[in-house]
Amino acid sequence: KAGVTQTPRYLIKTRGQQVTLSCSPISGHRSVSWYQQTPGQGLQFLFEYFSETQRNKGNFPGRFSGRQFSNSRSEMNVSTLELGDSALYLCASSFGTSGGEETQYFGPGTRLLVL
Amino acid sequence: AQSVTQLDSQVPVFEEAPVELRCNYSSSVSVYLFWYVQYPNQGLQLLLKYLSGSTLVKGINGFEAEFNKSQTSFHLRKPSVHISDTAEYFCAVISNFGNEKLTFGTGTRLTIIP
Numbered sequence: 001k002a003g004v005t006q007t008p009r010y011l012i013k014t015r016g017q018q019v020t021l022s023c024s025p026i027s028g029h030r031s032v033s034w035y036q037q038t039p040g041q042g043l044q045f046l047f048e049y050f051s052e053t054q055r056n057k058g059n060f061p062g063r064f065s066g067r068q069f070s071n072s073r074s075e076m077n078v079s080t081l082e083l084g085d086s087a088l089y090l091c092a093s094s095f096g097t098s099g100g101e102e103t104q105y106f107g108p109g110t111r112l113l114v115l
Numbered sequence: 116a117q118s119v120t121q122l123d124s125q126v127p128v129f130e131e132a133p134v135e136l137r138c139n140y141s142s143s144v145s146v147y148l149f150w151y152v153q154y155p156n157q158g159l160q161l162l163l164k165y166l167s168g169s170t171l172v173k174g175i176n177g178f179e180a181e182f183n184k185s186q187t188s189f190h191l192r193k194p195s196v197h198i199s200d201t202a203e204y205f206c207a208v209i210s211n212f213g214n215e216k217l218t219f220g221t222g223t224r225l226t227i228i229p
Contacts, residue, residue, distance in 0.1 A: 004158070033217070043205065043219040056216050090158055101147055101166045104217060106158035 002027065004093050004107035011112045018079040021110045025072050025093030031055075032074040033104060034066060037088040046089075049074055050096075078112075086114045117142040119208050121220035128196050129228045136191040136223045138180075138206030148189040149207040149217070150180055159205065165189060166211075176200070201227045 005024045013019050025032050033056075034046040045058040049068035066076040072093075078085055088111050092104035118141045128134045140146060147166050151159040163174025170182040180191045189206060206220040 035219075042221045045216040045218070048216065058216065092159075101164075101211070103149075103161055103164065106151075106160070108156075108158045 004091055004105055006091050006107040006110050008110060009108065011110060012115065013081050013112065014115050015081055015083060017081050018077065019081060019112060020075055020077045021089055023074045023091030023107060026105055029093035029095050030072050031094045031096060031102070032068055032072065033092045034076050035090040035092065037090055046076065081114045083114050086112060117146060117208050117210060117218050119206050119218055119220035121206055121223050123223050124221065125224045125226065127226045127228055130198055131195050133194050134192065134196050134225065136204050136225065138189045138191065138220060140187050140189065140208045142208060142210060145211045146208045147211055148182060150174065150178070150191050151205045151207060153203045153205065162191070196227050198227050198229060200225060
């Protein structure tokens with residue numbers, strides 16, 4: 001069974017631009033969560049989608065948004081990029097909702113560099 | 116609210132020596148606990164998890180962890196490390212009441228010295 005895939009793997013953008021990242025979960029998984037990983041802040045939860053609905057949201061500004069499609073694929077968008085948005089963005093999928101005992105399976109991440 | 120503390124940001128260990136990576140958590144409710152490993156330029160991979168039952172949990176690659184409720188700890192151990200264990204290790208916690216997010220520690224970088 002194929003794992004979680006994320007595209008693109010690497011991105012370079014300039015301040016003020018916007019970016020869209022894509023995540024395809026493991027087949028049959030309905031929950032997709034997004035995390036931002038930086039050396040200073042570590043792994044921080046962005047949001048979770050389940051059956052096309054946002055179920056949970058972290059403490060990030062409104063510039064960060066996401067959505068999930070009927071096939072469970074998810075995208076996250078960051079508008080008006082700032083230098084501090086440079087990070088590794090990780091997507092994780094699970095069969096059910098991410099609460100409790102469900103194991104989340106992570107993709108390889110998209111490394112975003114904002115210049 | 117829940118939180119995770121990984122006291123050691125870096126742990127150097129000689130090859131074939133034992134290692135313990137420490138993790139302490141804080142939560143007002145019961146939790147599930149996880150250890151993930153991240154190899155260079157890769158995503159996170161689940162090593163093991165504690166949901167209930169036996170407090171000693173065995174995972175992949177020879178790792179194990181012990182849940183200690185009184186000390187609110189979930190330390191990761193391996194009796195003999197290998198060069199391939201060089202990676203960053205993350206402890207994570209989630210409330211078992213559902214609709215909660217997975218909270219990660221800041222990570223411990225394990226460096227194996229040949």
